[in-house]
Amino acid sequence: MELLIVGLSHKTAPIEIREKVSFSEQNMEEGVKALLACPHVNEGLIVSTCNRVEVYSVVPKRHRESARSEIADFLARFHQLPLDRIEPHLYYMTGDDCVRHIFRVSSSLDSMVVGEPQILGQVKDAFSCAANVQATGNILNRMLHKAFSVAKRVRTETRIATSAVSISFAAVELAKKIFGELEGKTVMLIGAGEMAELAARHLLNNGVQHIIIANRTYERAVRLAEEFRGTAVPFEELEQQMELADIVISSTGSPTVIIDRKMVRRIIKRRRNRPMFFIDIAVPRDIETAVNEVENVYAYDIDDLEGVVQTNIKTRAKEAAKAEEIVGSEVRQFTEWMRSREAFPTIVALREWSEEVRRGELAKTLKKMENISEADSKRIEAMTEAILNKILHRPITHMKRAAHDGDEGAVVETVRKIFELEE
């Protein structure tokens, strides 16, 4: 039994190749079945995302090399590509490296954007698809479940996925640090622009319920308001309307400042000091820097948000190191378990246990037999040994032969179960 990974990812293959070998939801099942048809693949599953296509498999140790080319062939054949188109981009991993790789992938440590949350779901889907067609067995089942729990540990014990690494998400995060829950809050969008609209959309997705839209061209405001299901207001009423907004996103093409400190002072007074968060995405800026000095007002321009994002990226890198440590210790534990699944340690465990039984029973019997000669007791002892060896010979030979053929998994499992050899 050996783990084998054959795959390619954003690190080794350009998008033109990745899109050609990827599996869709529709042909995934067919793919897994075709994979299992490879003569030396005992267990298998396929992870296919826009960044990677990887085949995780369990193969006989002795036939590792042939299994490897069978899987590469399968990938090419299935997608009707010549093998030499994909061969240069493929990587192979065996043994402990596989365990580490799968744990790292699930924990999003191998992702293009480290910490992105989708990958775990994708691996889970891949696993359930393979499990549905009975393509996974003991080893992959256990390993994938472990991978999911490692991913969970990484998410809860490190901050790898908590801090925003895009400007619009950073804005949402800051809003949450000021207002807590965003439910019932109102956002005002002044001007238009891709990034401003994106930020507004993120805020709406995070609970903001109302959006007010102001634009120098009223028709444009009306159009955007329809899109966001908000309220369009005339630009002349900017100040009165702003009083209702908790969050203001400004992104106009105005060459001069349109929101200054005096104006915000008036507004905040009318709001009875309820906090406000200003996000200035315009260049040149729409909001005077000094607005940030007004009490209960927080004003961020594009550079400030970029600064927050940079700090977050640095934090993520630091957190990734912690995550790697978690993965490392989990890999050690898992490979220990893998080793116990091999024939040799199982044979040793079986021998030790039966020897213990033999000695115990022998001692009990000899204690009851009085007046027995030294020679006789030796003979009885030799007999117990002989019985044991004869009985054990068969299962042990069986396990050794299976190990030689590389499919000891099932036998070892059975022996461990019926003799209750669990550690």
Add this chain to the structure above:
Amino acid sequence: MDIVFFSVSALFLFVATIHYLLYLIYRNPLVPRVARYTLYLTFVAQVGFFATRFLKGSLPFGTNMYESLVFFSWCLVTAYLLITIKYKVPVVGAFVMPITLILTVAAALMPNKGIEEIPPALKSYWLFVHVPLSFMGDALFALAFGSGVMYLIQERQLKRKRPGAFYYRLPSLEVLDSLNYRALTVGFPLLTLGIITGSIWAQYAWGAYWQWDPKETWSLITWLIYAAVLHARLTAGWRGRKAAWFSIVGFLAVLFTFLGVNLLLSGLHSYN
């Protein structure tokens, strides 16, 4: 026996405080759980402390400084546990439990740990009303203080636009401000009732409602500070920074009323 309970409670409190502080840095979900459960144990051990002393003929609070300090720390633990039912923010513990621990250490350092006869002048049921009300009020002011400090830290990080070390751990400004406000709205009536019952008791015990004893004077000063901040909050829409600063100043007055007056000034309330 009471000294055993005291030591055990101090030990649990120490472990809890350490874990609340660790929670600021570590994300291991075990850390806040350990903190919370050791705090439950602290609570139980402190109750054991009062129970054993009560059985030996003492009152749970207020006959000497040692008992008062333990009682204050118990009030703080209780107030914190109550408030975290609504506010699921263990990080508050990191700012409040050190105060509790300091009170407990101060109690341990008190030379006089004996059980005293209550001065005959004070033997009255009013004791059961006046002392717990005052201490519970003070405990809520300590929570307001803790959330005020947290607010100022978080506000500074947001104004400076650089997420610092505790940025992710500290709750939002809104939550901190509301916690601060809640603590004041509960603490203030308790303090008010504490002062009123105290003066009724004083009338019985000393024959006068109010004698400008240092404790009384400082209680009044504390009361005025909190009355001012609550008034400003309700009428002028004060919130955030100013309210946070005021609750810090207010708590310093609380501490002086409780400790400073007893240790530095002499008067009717300073027994020892």
